[in-house]
Amino acid sequence: MNIVIASLLLYGAVLVLGRSAWQRHDGSFHRSLQLALVQARLVAPRIFCAVLGAGFIAALVPPEAVAAVVGGDTGVLGLLIASALGAATPGGPMLAFAVGGAALEVGGGTPQIVAFVTAWSLYNLNRTLVWELSITGRAATLRRLACALPLPVLLGFAAGEIAGLAAVLQ
Amino acid sequence: MPDLLTTARRPKGDVGLLIVALVAVVAGTACYVVKGPEIFFSVLGGDLTLLLSIAPKVIGGVLLAGLLTVLLPQDKVARWMGARSGLRGLVLAGLAGALLPGGPMMAFPLTVALRGAGADIGTTTAFLTGWALLNLNRTLVWEMSFFGHDFVFLRYGLSLAVPLLLGLAARLIFAAAAAAGKEAKNAQSERGGGE
Structure with a gap:
């Protein structure tokens, strides 16, 4: 349930902000996508390891x-x-x-x-x-x-x- | 204005990743040895399911962070919160912190920018507290990925007023010291502005 609420809020915000960035017609939209890609590369391997590690630790303790x-x-x-x-x-x-x-x-x-x-x-x-x-x-x-x-x-x-x-x- | 595409790369990023990866490998190995392969694979399956359910949010999250970074430029945020902004400034600062995307590489340089633009200890404290808690x-x-919404609402609700309160506390406690050190600080921020 909370996943649905959070996802709706999240993607609603992305749509609204994405629209206003797009309407600027000054490369803002493209730039924000670039930033998103940089952050995704940074964050994805960390989440992967963190979730696995925390799961194993919870099973051990x-x-x-x-x-x-x-x-x-x-x-x-x-x-x-x-x-x-x-x-x-x-x-x-x-x-x-x-x-x-x-x-x-x-x-x-x-x-x-x-x-x-x-x-x-x-x-x-x-x-x-x-x-x-x-x-x-x-x-x-x-x-x-x-x-x-x-x-x-x-x-x-x-x-x-x-x-x-x-x-x-x- | 610094280029966010370059400042977003963490100087010590790989050390952090290395630690997290090491913890995962050690814990996984220990789990396999101590609890046996059956539990190891059931935990692994649970973790992978969790990862799959998190993935859409991560994608949405990085998109949101990128958009907010572009739409909320640092110089404008700094302008909205002057030193004599009173309670309104503290509320605005806390709100800005809550809305600010990105990690410490965004938040802490921005507080330095705020300070340079004339924000006092109260505003910067409210800003950082809003960023940290809200x-x-x-x-x-x-x-929301790791906790139930009951827990998140409870923690978030309890924290709502905290940026304002800590900002006020910082103003009351450190106002005299801040006033005394203001001239020195001004000179310092002019020198250190380009760092």
């Missing part, structure tokens, strides 16, 4: 272990661990989301995985060190990190509260 |  570390009952400590794991996870969104999705399936708690995804999104070490630090500089990086630091735990906590509320209401 | 392209293509 026993669900009890995942549940014990980042399960729904692990509380604030689980949120902290999930945040740290998110910060330490290298690679692009395909790897992080594949790992998070697999963890959710084999016993991870929703709040903990929200914390994991949020931490990876806000400050995964790989991206911060390679890109942010080298491009925006040390001062700007440290300031942004200082503001963002507690967010994964807070959002994970809020996710747990909302899930709890929804369970009570039902 | 990126539409990434959520539609990747997050």
